[in-house]
Amino acid sequence: MRHAPPQHLLLIVLLGLHACAVLQADDFSSNIAIELFRPDNSPVLEGDTVSGTLRGQITVQNSMMQHAQFYKNFRILIPDEAGELIDSNDWLRTFTLDTSEFYDGENLVSVHVHPMNTPGTPYIADMSVQAFKIVTSNGRAAPRGDVQLPTMTIDPTMMSLLNSSLLDSKSFYTGYDAVTVFDDGRRIDVDQREGESNSAQVIPHLGASILGRFRWTDRTLPFGDSVGHLITRAHLINFQTTTDTPARIVFFFNDACGRANYAFYNFMLPGLSPEARGVYPLPSTDARILNVSHGDEIVIPDDGVFTLQVEVTNPGRLGFEFATLSTWVGNRSVAATDLTPLIRAMTPGQTSVIVDVEIPATEIQKLQVSRDGGAGATAFALWNDFDRFRDSSLPVSEHVHVSSIRTSSYPWP
Numbered sequence: 548m549r550h551a552p553p554q555h556l557l558l559i560v561l562l563g564l565h566a567c568a569v570l571q572a573d574d575f576s577s578n579i580a581i582e583l584f585r586p587d588n589s590p591v592l593e594g595d596t597v598s599g600t601l602r603g604q605i606t607v608q609n610s611m612m613q614h615a616q617f618y619k620n621f622r623i624l625i626p627d628e629a630g631e632l633i634d635s636n637d638w639l640r641t642f643t644l645d646t647s648e649f650y651d652g653e654n655l656v657s658v659h660v661h662p663m664n665t666p667g668t669p670y671i672a673d674m675s676v677q678a679f680k681i682v683t684s685n686g687r688a689a690p691r692g693d694v695q696l697p698t699m700t701i702d703p704t705m706m707s708l709l710n711s712s713l714l715d716s717k718s719f720y721t722g723y724d725a726v727t728v729f730d731d732g733r734r735i736d737v738d739q740r741e742g743e744s745n746s747a748q749v750i751p752h753l754g755a756s757i758l759g760r761f762r763w764t765d766r767t768l769p770f771g772d773s774v775g776h777l778i779t780r781a782h783l784i785n786f787q788t789t790t791d792t793p794a795r796i797v798f799f800f801n802d803a804c805g806r807a808n809y810a811f812y813n814f815m816l817p818g819l820s821p822e823a824r825g826v827y828p829l830p831s832t833d834a835r836i837l838n839v840s841h842g843d844e845i846v847i848p849d850d851g852v853f854t855l856q857v858e859v860t861n862p863g864r865l866g867f868e869f870a871t872l873s874t875w876v877g878n879r880s881v882a883a884t885d886l887t888p889l890i891r892a893m894t895p896g897q898t899s900v901i902v903d904v905e906i907p908a909t910e911i912q913k914l915q916v917s918r919d920g921g922a923g924a925t926a927f928a929l930w931n932d933f934d935r936f937r938d939s940s941l942p943v944s945e946h947v948h949v950s951s952i953r954t955s956s957y958p959w960p
Contacts, residue, residue: 739770876952
């Protein structure tokens with residue numbers, strides 16, 4: 548049985564001041580099927596109310612040698628079978644889902660499928676997604692009565708491809724209130740202040756990369772500050788091929804309870820001239836997290852730090868121009884590392900440098916205070932990008948999703 552894409556998950560787009568429309572079902576991939584079953588093997592239908600433990604299976608077709616990741620809201624769903632590389636045209640994974648992990652109400656099981664970025668070739672600019680909504684009832688009410696998945700509106704007139712400073716390449720920019728998130732009818736926001744966090748996490752994926760926003764990097768602790776602007780001049784030169792390419796931003800977002808949802812924005816990414824690629828060749832400056840894997844849990848002592856190891860490759864390409872490595876937990880900028888002295892200290896022939904990035908427990912505590920507790924509220928994307936004088940950013944080729952990053956005193960369910 549192939550799961551039909553859920554209509555209620557589809558992006559609401561602002562077409563005018565009051566008019567709204569729903570995107571088409573093909574925003575969700577017909578090559579991915581999610582099925583859930585009760586203990587008596589009867590199928591769970593989209594939007595059914597369920598409790599206890601369910602069995603499930605995910606089938607992925609026509610996606611050979613791509614990478615698959617499974618989610619229960621924002622936490623990682625681990626299948627029974629090992630391996631995330633799709634090695635057949637009819638690839639199957641089974642899993643167990645304990646619905647009591649969720650707060651009661653709407654919750655989401657979803658799948659991402661995409662090729663891996665390959666050094667020396669442009670970054671991928673889309674990924675496939677499928678999702679399945681259930682309503683759980685296990686006597687676990689959310690602390691503030693939340694019951695619905697968050698939703699998002701996008702004003703397409705405020706989504707812009709701008710000319711980049713890197714010859715004829717492009718950058719992406721969202722105008723004021725281009726992207727707005729709502730939780731049970733209330734507007735919520737991502738982090739905007741140094742001393743406190745907000746309750747939304749919104750991760751704008753372009754393929755396997757994340758597009759960044761304005762951040763202050765000259766403070767003792769850096770912080771994002773882009774009220775109304777979710778993406779601020781994210782350079783796309785490393786995504787551009789020689790021809791125009793269909794591209795899509797996949798917004799994966801959650802609320803204070805950890806409930807997750809999706810929204811999508813499609814655009815055409817113009818081709819890059821051979822002259823520009825000659826000046827800015829691939830592989831470009833990139834960053835890869837070495838000591839954290841997809842699905843890990845990180846517990847930081849209350850008065851301590853977690854040291855993230857990041858390998859910066861080919862820093863001589865764009866590292867002097869984008870000289871700050873920014874590290875993010877969700878939408879919180881938690882560290883800024885000046886790469887200039889590290890690049891200058893590199894020896895001839897050296898192509899990479901290892902950076903130890905300290906993530907303070909105090910920053911994670913701010914995330915905890917703004918959310919509603921439980922395991923789901925501690926799941927975040929952990930990612931890096933490069934900043935240039937706070938005016939624009941350069942995305943990197945990959946990121947990880949951790950099932951939990953929390954401090955040692957956090958009440959664990």
